[in-house]
Amino acid sequence: MRPTETARRTDILDRATLVLNRSWRPVHVTTVRRALCMVFREAARIVCPESLSTYTFDEWVLQPVMMADRAVRSPSIRIQAPEVVLLVHYDRIPCHEAPFTRRNLFLRDDFTCQYCGRRCSTDHLSVDHVLPRSRGGNTSWENCVLACVGCNARKADRTLKEAGLHLLRPPVRPRWTPYLNLRPSQRMDSWARFAPEQKRRSASTS
Ligand SMILES: [Zn+2]
Numbered sequence: 001m002r003p004t005e006t007a008r009r010t011d012i013l014d015r016a017t018l019v020l021n022r023s024w025r026p027v028h029v030t031t032v033r034r035a036l037c038m039v040f041r042e043a044a045r046i047v048c049p050e051s052l053s054t055y056t057f058d059e060w061v062l063q064p065v066m067m068a069d070r071a072v073r074s075p076s077i078r079i080q081a082p083e084v085v086l087l088v089h090y091d092r093i094p095c096h097e098a099p100f101t102r103r104n105l106f107l108r109d110d111f112t113c114q115y116c117g118r119r120c121s122t123d124h125l126s127v128d129h130v131l132p133r134s135r136g137g138n139t140s141w142e143n144c145v146l147a148c149v150g151c152n153a154r155k156a157d158r159t160l161k162e163a164g165l166h167l168l169r170p171p172v173r174p175r176w177t178p179y180l181n182l183r184p185s186q187r188m189d190s191w192a193r194f195a196p197e198q199k200r201r202s203a204s205t206s
Helices: 003-013 032-040 057-061 101-108 149-155 187-193 196-204
Strands: 017-019 026-030 044-047 071-073 078-079 084-087 125-129 143-149
Touching: 003 032, 003 071, 017 032, 026 032, 032 044, 032 084, 044 078, 084 196, 101 125, 101 143, 125 149, 143 149
Parallel strands: 017 084
Antiparallel strands: 017 026, 044 084, 071 078, 125 143
């Protein structure tokens, strides 16, 4: 196999696949590699997003590859990378809480200063404690927001009232979604029918 083909195959195996539970509710997003392993172990079936038909690994191998850029090739087979898989046994909805991380805070606040509403690059934004740490404010979803350099300097070690600043919206723990930690560009259009919140999210941020 030529090096370029190896690289391309690795890339496809690392792309995202939506995982549905037995009741067709999205539970998380995995890689094509892991999804294919689950299907191979018969823990999941591949879903055709258009027809909603489901396939075992052996059945999927017989399906034509419709999108050349999503083809997984090996010396012996050529199959389409699954966009959606359905778990055969798992019927629960995970009750994960969105972990409080710097990255997730940037996603929650959409790279926007929560004081002046300016959208900035990461270098121009910092994590601001609404109630300053020096006043007993903790590092949590409810007390941290993104602030631009200017607003951060203006607020300094003061409370909102003292600094005469207002928040665009109250900081809250974001609702967990299967797309947490996934950039919009990594999501597949075909997932929208299984996950209405994906549409709502893009509608609310546009
Ligand atoms: Zn600002």
